[in-house]
Amino acid sequence: MLPGFLLELYETSQVYKLPDVEFSYWQDDNAPAETVKKADGTWTWPFPPHGLPPIMAWAKNKMHGALLVPYSSAFRCPRDSFDAIVSEVHKMSEMPWEQRSSMAFGRWNIFCAWYYRGHLKLEDGTPAPCPRNYYNDLYYNHTDKLLTVALNRNLTNGTTATSVSLHEQHKFKYLVSTDGWAVSSKFDKYMLLGSLLLKAEGLTYAFYYPAIQPFEHYVPIMKKHKDDLLDMLEWAKSHDAEAQRIAQNAQAFAMRHLNRQARLCYMFHLITQLSKHMRYQVDCSRRPACIPLVEEIKFLSKYVHTANKCRYQETLMQYGHDDPDGLPGYSGYEELLKKHEAQPQYILFGGH
Known part of the structure; x- marks a missing residue:
């Protein structure tokens, strides 16, 4: 770092x-x-x-x-850094919105911040569970909608979930972003990909977070209740043009305000x-x-x-x-x- x-x-x-x-x-x-x-x-x-x-x-x-x-x-610094992905945005734009997979994709290691130990409350009054663990388990009951499997966990086809390059994740229309010990270091990179970002709420923030808004640059999840990812996914599918607009807003914001x-x-x-x-x-x-x-x-x-x-x-x-x-x-x-x-x-x- x-x-x-x-x-x-x-x-x-x-x-x-x-x-x-x-x-x-x-x-x-x-x-x-x-x-x-x-x-x-x-x-x-x-x-x-x-x-x-x-x-x-x-x-x-x-x-x-x-x-x-x-x-x-x-x-x-890394090969999949923000600056590296910026240079590939033109190539990624060749994947039309309509041809992207409608599965909600997420891939991560399972660890969560201190505030998921009862400190972060959802709107229904219950404490927020660790999204990385909860969404991994939710996948097994909704394999037709979700591909939110943690690294090295089992997929339903009998294989093990492996790392998927950020250079390939633009093929999914919906990306699920979750925090780790602090803010996700992938969220700003996700903004470049032109996909709709479903972002789990958290209590920590990065330098540019005050400038982004829910339903303008991303769709908030783990906010109303622990299963609202499914609700927001259904909303996105039934409001496809609006979902695409939010994805485009996020990409434009990242290109304008997060470049070097x-x-x-x-x-x-x-x-x-x-x-x-x-x-x-x-x-x-x-x-x-x-x-x-x-x-x-x-x-x-x-x-x-x-x-x-x-x-x-x-x-x-x-x-x-x-x-x-x-x-x-x-x-x-x-x-x-x-x-x-x-x-x-x-x-x-x-x-x-």
């Missing part, structure tokens, strides 16, 4: 002139849950070290105080606004380690445990070769390796 964020931050710094700021970045799922809102409306970090700079994270609950940034690793240029613009404005709240001069004298970002990215691109985590070279080749903050080639690698090895592993990359 960290490599993608640092790459996006570095590219932002090359496209825009960024002010000097300090912040912490939480690369796990639910760090904002560790912040505490005080009676006066301010936020505090309850554990040592105290006095941390503002915390940036890629998902949070609305009651928590982190600043939301894109989940950059999912947007730009838009994400860099978002990062620029977030950091610019953050700079207006800094109450001290930001400089390296305050920190035991102060590493130029270009050197850190070069290090990540060579370090054995992170070298295959993201597409470093497409950014380094564009900006890194003549960055005045960088050293020639990889001449700073060994010294930087020693600095990293002197730090606890949880500060490095969350362990190996």
Whole structure:
């Protein structure tokens, strides 16, 4: 998660002139849950070290105080990243809406966030079950409508459910999106596919969620009652033109507002606004380690445990070769390796 964020931050710094700021970045799922809102409306970090700079994270609950940034690793690093799928949207558009399968498709690992342990209530007053587990079981009673089977679970034809590439899921007219430990890292990619998104409600959200609306960009499920997926699926089938319009809205939103240029613009404005709240001069004298970002990215691109985590070279080749903050080639690698090895592993990359 960290490599993608640092790459996006570095590219932002090359496209825009960024002010000097300090912040912490939480690369796990639910760090904002560790912040505490005080009676006066301010936020505090309850554990040592105290006095941390503002915390940036890629998902949070609305009651928590982190600043939301894109989940950059999912947007730009894997083969099925958002940026990779953008380049295939034209090809995917060759699959007409009418020819897509009318099965509601979902594929995931079975694990769920803390708020599915009774915290999230449905409109009928009952606690929401874990959607990934519940929809898997619901499939066995509705095999004519659903293909919502978790990875490595049994299909009714005797085979085992395996991974289906995001590059192939546009063949389904309806896609079921569920959260894991935090927001689904696939939801924004699903928006590109031109399918109707049936999105299970949750209590955490990503940086762009306030800009999307139910029945405008997606259809909410696990909202009225635990089986409302079936109701919404029937609604979509009986309102086919409206379902297609919602799917097109989602695709247009993603293409316009979640592309890389838009994400860099978002990062620029977030950091610019953050700079207006800094109450001290930001400089390296305050920190035991102060590493130029270009050197850190070069290090990540060579370090054995992170070298295959993201597409470093497409950014380094564009900006890194003549960055005045960088050293020639990889001449700073060994010294930087020693600095990293002197730090606890949880500060490095969350362990190996």
